[in-house]
Amino acid sequence: MSKYKIVTKATVILMLSVLAALVIQGCSKDEPQDAGDATEQAETQSVDTTDKEAEMVKLEVGDKAPGFSLLDQDGQEVSLGDFAGKKVLLYFYPRADTPGCTKQACSVRDSNAELAALGIVGVGMSPDKPEAQKKFDEKYDLGFKLLSDADHKIAEAYGAWGEKKKAGKTTMSIIRSSFLIDESANLTGVWYSVKPDETVPNATAAVSR
Numbered sequence: 462m463s464k465y466k467i468v469t470k471a472t473v474i475l476m477l478s479v480l481a482a483l484v485i486q487g488c489s490k491d492e493p494q495d496a497g498d499a500t501e502q503a504e505t506q507s508v509d510t511t512d513k514e515a516e517m518v519k520l521e522v523g524d525k526a527p528g529f530s531l532l533d534q535d536g537q538e539v540s541l542g543d544f545a546g547k548k549v550l551l552y553f554y555p556r557a558d559t560p561g562c563t564k565q566a567c568s569v570r571d572s573n574a575e576l577a578a579l580g581i582v583g584v585g586m587s588p589d590k591p592e593a594q595k596k597f598d599e600k601y602d603l604g605f606k607l608l609s610d611a612d613h614k615i616a617e618a619y620g621a622w623g624e625k626k627k628a629g630k631t632t633m634s635i636i637r638s639s640f641l642i643d644e645s646a647n648l649t650g651v652w653y654s655v656k657p658d659e660t661v662p663n664a665t666a667a668v669s670r
Contacts, residue, residue, distance in 0.1 A: 527618035534594035557597035565657035
């Protein structure tokens with residue numbers, strides 16, 4: 462009987478030890494430190510987002526159009542000064558040969574005669590490399606300049622580079638935008654977050670006003 466009691470006590474002690482270990486392990490998984498770290502990260506991201514938004518350039522009608530000198534789809538250097546004396550419909554798109562960007566580019570292509578009659582030259586710009594721009598041009602027979610802004614510096618200068626939220630994640634990317642530049646390199650039209658099929662109508666309406 463004494464032996465039975467000793468065994469029982471030993472078993473109870475062992476069970477209590479195992480239970481204590483499980484409780485400690487469970488607590489460590491729910492350590493308040495994790496929640497604190499997550500909150501700190503969220504606050505840091507929020508601060509970073511606010512700072513980035515504060516730094517973003519937003520151009521307005523009447524501003525001088527930022528200059529540029531970039532390679533086109535043929536590897537030729539193209540500058541804003543090359544269009545002196547002409548109106549330029551400059552638009553920024555996220556990526557060549559994607560649905561929205563294709564729709565936008567084809568609308569500029571199909572409106573070439575209308576734009577030319579108003580003295581407007583269409584120019585597209587994205588972070589794509591010249592080789593990708595070339596394939597895009599040839600696939601849809603676009604026939605106008607597509608410039609490679611690989612480091613998105615020009616997009617930043619125009620305020621067409623910023624934050625986008627998708628599936629709960631925030632990334633930096635092209636903000637689809639279009640600008641109408643007059644013969645003296647002044648902005649006569651500014652459209653941020655423009656829809657692909659509104660790019661040309663916005664420009665032609667601005668000239669007709």
